[in-house]
Amino acid sequence: MTADELDLNELHVDDELPLDEDVPQLVETSTKVPMTIVTGYLGSGKSTLLDYILKEQHGRRIAVIMNEFGDTSDIESKAISVQSDEALVEEWLELNNGCLCCSVRDTGLTAILNLMEKKGRFDQIVLETTGLADPAPIIQAFWNEPALNLDVSLDAVVSVVDAAGIEKQIQDPRPDGSYNEAQRQVATADVILLNKADLVTPADLERVEALLRTINSTALIHRTTRSAIDLSLLLDLNIYAAPSAPFRPETLAPFSQPDATDSCDGCATGKPHEHAPAAASSSSPHANDISSLTIPLPPSLPSVTGPTSALYALLSSLLWEGTLPGAPSSSSTPDAFDLLRTKGFVRTDDGREWVLQGVRDIFDFAQVPAEATAAARAGESESAGEGEGEKTVQPKVVLIGRGLADKEGVRARFVRALEEGVARERASLREQDEEESSGGEEDDEDEEMGE
Template sequence: MELPELDDAPPALEDAEAPALSMIPVTILSGFLGAGKTTLLKFILSASHGKRIAVIENEFGEEIGVESLVAKDGAGGDVMDGFYELSNGCVCCSVRDDLVNTLEKLLERRDRFDYIVVETTGMADPGKVASVFWVDDELEGRIFLDGIVTLVDAPRLNFHLTHPDTQREAAAQLAYADRILLNKGDLVPDIEQRLEIEQKVTQVNGVASVRWTERSRVDLDDILNIKSFTTSRAEQVEKELHTLLTEGKEEDHENCKDESHDHAIHTGGMQTTCVRIRDGPLDQDKLERWLGELLWDQDEDAAAEIKPGSEAATRQKLFRVKGVVAIAGEPSKFILQAVHELFEVYASEERWTEDELNNKASRVTQVVFIGLHLRKSELEAGLRSCVVADN
């Protein structure tokens, strides 16, 4: 899948308002070969679920058999060249050259579907694909990134997270996810083993919603139209943070109430860590400048060749950032979101209470960082440097 060249600097997105109804939500589907993506796509394209979904495969494969589905259903495959319309109202196409070009052609018939699902290759970085929907001007105003769903081969998760050839990619796919589907649950009947698998997942990504599935069968409402990247409600983000801070071992969540505690449990260097700032509201310009420098520096590192055992191999790399932020001079709670090298900071629908506005220590900035080799002290210092002096 060829992605377009991105700008030289990671832009802060200016318009973070909830998308209009006419805009179409896009879900990115990631997962290793054998996780069950093909089975899930077959279900989407053939089941009578009542949803009109356009599926963009990375490439047509023999496994999914789109042509045979068309022939079986008696539906015409002549919507457009390379685009197939199935009898259940769904549309399927493949990325033959460029993702943006494929989306452009698909959107010429936007009246035929209400959702778009983009499949990535087994080892693909979902963050790079997600960037397309944040920076491409041609697509702006017509589609929006709704969420990232990662399908996991549950019985082989430990292997993928520990094997040198797959460790980094497997952890990254978990780190980027908003929804994690632990597939092949029928092959993991033991409750203790299931709990161990869930713990490994939450060690990497403590914010994503985790569900067990069998044969990739899932309620599509659980993975579509979840508004992970466009929520205007701080309450939703705070709920996710609260879940992270209160679930798991008792000693862990008790310690997480202490700002000095590092809620970072390592899985091949991948971890989730929480930072709370009670020193007062932040300067938005300083915050965005710090985020831009932080994310752009790591993107340059990623472009360079990294040798195992070198300093660069253990350098901090952020995959996702999410939080609720107190901004100086603003009565509203602000939401912070970042994926790959892009970020946005925007006002939510909720306001701080009068008591919180009158007491700066009550307006707590809470941010969760998910990434490799995170250095909490540096991240905390960076956020503190954005606090407005004498506020």
């Protein structure tokens, strides 16, 4: 039919058409850009990793914010310094592989604020910290901080370590007894790149990896040479369980690993058992004062938040006051808990599942969508073997820091305090239910009398 043959009278809108039916509604979604924080001691190979991200044709649009150019070759010469009120921020550079690059001389907040004005030109952010930086304040600045009002969600913290030098760095004491930089970086990491693996023997690699796991039993460790790695092992992991990002097997992987420092099934499960007296250690007093402890949780708990939550109260006491209920194994030694990192996986009586993340004295529970855990476990089962994924993700809390040397004693005190708190919480909930039930019966009686 040609335009001349078209009868305009045939074109009309039926006023009786129910416009509110069968019409798809536009749903506004709030998607945030995932951000990965990269830490690493001086000379670990961190700059080499960033250089790879910026130059390789990996098919990703990544905005890289660098605090140190290090040995990245031809990037520094392209940068044009721009002085701002808060920090020295370099001109943003758009590279031929779709990535963006800049350098800053602060924690990166200024650069992030400037970067978000370019949202849409990149899919994710990689933020580098200086080699001597404490990652904790940087993590806290971008994680669960609604006051910043940023369209950014913390994805994971990656630490690059030198396989040949990390042992000495971890054991290097500080005069004031504080954590050194290497300890902080390993303890707060979600992923550790054991770099320069080609420069040490296989036996050395095994020993170093075992040391790293005693400090951080939940970290995903990858051995690398010249920081070369598949970026899917570093990015889009959603370790902090952001609701705006999909879940992958790696999201729950930290809770699928046993505590590397546990020596028997009894320690891992919390069953009553005995140990032979431990031999005295001849190592530096600062070499093993930071460790990781896994504590199994009940199959389900009444709640994880709110004024009556036993788990919330216990974690608050531990992280804010550095104490646990019950007497220490040695009555003359007071509690001296100083935790850098807390992680956990929890189920509640209503069937929901939660991921616990804590950095220093800040912690939070993120609810895990049911379909997300099913998908994550399906992927985990494929990599671990038939049926393994479902069995390995069990409720637990992982503590990383100081004051955990008496693992059996700390675990027993935590479990006992939680059991007592949960019993009180369940009793309180039963009383509330009984009061509500009796109140409802009285209302029914009043209605009957009124009739």
